[in-house]
Amino acid sequence: MSKTGAGRGAQAFTRGLAALAQYVQREQRTVIPRQHTERITVDGQDHDVRLGVWVSNQKSRRDKLNEQQLAQLAELGMDWV
Template sequence: MVPRQHNEQVTVDGQDHDVRLGVWVSNQKMRRDRLSEEQLGQLAGLGIDWA
């Protein structure tokens, strides 16, 4: 479970970026009926139990 307000800081090419991970997870969960089987499979492979 990721709280909706959770932000994760990642480094890409030496630059730090804030990623709104909680918002992204929430959006994917709400839109799961519009995700392709491939996308759902990839999320399931990451351990997302609702995928």
């Protein structure tokens, strides 16, 4: 079974959101350097998320995010949502 583009996008959003939550909890801030990479573990597998780039991309494409995604970002303190 192959993943659709939307499936990969949803997975990437979920990983990015998990990395953002981990970063915010640890650092107690939402300012993320563009070059920052956050390591997260999902289903027993480690993933390196280019968090600074991911946040920048979400911000620039926020008009394409759905209401749930926007709410999840707002919950983590992203004031641009």
